[in-house]
Amino acid sequence: MAPQLNEKTLTALVAEATAAPSMHNAQPWRFRYVAADHLLMLHADPERAMPRSDPGNRALHIGCGAALFNLRVGAAHAGLSPKARLLPEPTEPLLLAAVHLADSAEAQPDGDRDEDDLVRLHPAIRQRHTSRHPFAEKDIPEEVRTSLREAAAREGAVLMFPGPWHVETMLDLVRDAESRDSLEPELREDLDRWTRLGPEADTAVDGVPEYAFGPRKRDGKAPQRDFAGRRPVADRGSTAFEHSPHLALLSTSGDGPADWLCAGQALERVLLEATLADLATSLTSHPLESADLRPLVRDPVSGKGHVQMVLRVGYGPRGPATPRRPLRDVLEFV
Structure with missing residues (x-):
């Protein structure tokens, strides 16, 4: 059965996208779904830019790129074939990517598809957390x-x-x-x-x-x-x-x-x-x-x-989950 591109499915995809890391967890992204074209648009949120630390918005783009990859993984897991175009409109620099969501069964093979590998990575989206704890003195194979x-x-x-x-x-x-x-x-x-x-x-x-x-x-x-810097943090x-x-x-x-x-x-x-x-x-x-x-x-x-x-x-503890913005604040349907 073909996946339904309804509000529930799209909300789940964006929830997985926004589990991505970003500089200082600022979450500098917005998503807009254009139903007529089956396009999910990824926009940068300039209000979450960091003028001192990231004046050229390099880190902002990297965070949005990480969210885009999670979106691709989530879409493949949902039985969709995501096709992303980066910077699709030169006159709209805040529009970072346009992702066409097609049924994977109907998508034409193009030699570059790796949906199976994306699906394999899906469980790690919710398991991955930044760890600021000590790691073991153990080599990586x-x-x-x-x-x-x-x-x-x-x-x-x-x-x-x-x-x-x-x-x-x-x-x-x-x-x-x-x-x-x-x-x-x-x-x-x-x-x-x-x-x-x-x-x-x-x-x-x-x-x-x-x-x-x-x-x-x-x-x-x-x-x-x-x-924390010089600010006190209890316990x-x-x-x-x-x-x-x-x-x-x-x-x-x-x-x-x-x-x-x-x-x-x-x-x-x-x-x-x-x-x-x-x-x-x-x-x-x-x-x-x-x-x-x-x-x-x-x-x-x-x-x-x-x-x-x-x-x-x-090798060490993965660290706690960090908060995420409500999806109503980052996802718009048109």
């Missing part, structure tokens, strides 16, 4: 690393695991970024806007609530942004993190809006693949937010393209 590299490649990106010396360089860059935050408080304006402390954490529909901050780092080298505590963190660099050949959307899709595909491999994950964008630090993140020997995200992967 090469076959798992290979599967993550292949996941990125299927979305047109490159994932590489840098060697120990470059990991140390990236850790130094993270510390440099943190030092700038402490010396220039205005750099923390976006972070302060999107963190939720005290009673607000229990009622928030966006942002990073204090229960998702993770413990303070007492020892270790894992790159861990302290969302938070501190603990030791791993001394040899496993980091991965996600890169694209270009560095424009279409590349950022592809990076977001690749990022989410990697994160879902990692979740199915029982890996915990977190994202480190701190050094990428500074124009002068970002080029230094790339491995000068083997790195290519433009680094769009630094991932931390390992």
